[in-house]
Amino acid sequence: MNLLMATKSSNEVQNKAREKRTDREILLGSGGETKPRSSRNLKEIVAKYRKSKDASSPAASARNKRVQRQEKLEKISNDTEELEGRSEDYASLANEFLKKMEKRKWWQL
Structure with a gap:
């Protein structure tokens, strides 16, 4: 009887481990080693992060953000x-009320 229960519990543990692995694989992909992102060249990086060709643009943007923060x-x-x-x-109103109530007797409430 104990052998049957031990086998059943070990099967349950193994099934749970498989479920966890499949959940992880669903979330993270195939579960293998992650591949590095393909390297981008300089032109792609500049095109993505450049807002304009004007050199004063970053300074103007920073100035605008500073003014907004100040406001x-x-x-x-x-x-x-x-x-x-x-x-x-x-x-002050609470203190006035307290003084007023301190002067009253309990039967005047």
Whole structure:
């Protein structure tokens, strides 16, 4: 009986191992060694990554990105200041309410 159970469990383990291998092969390909990508020549690389022939283009792009970041940071700063002001107003109202409630007796609530 134990031999039958041991054989059955080892068969299950082997089947699971086969399933894992097939899942891996599905995800990663044939499961063999991966081949290096075909080498590209200089013209293909330049054509893919070049945006324009103008040398000042990268500098202009960087400048535009910097201006956009600066605008976003200014907006965040303004939002932060507004939130800080609102929180201070809320805190002062809460303190006033607390003082008002401390002066009342329990039967006046």
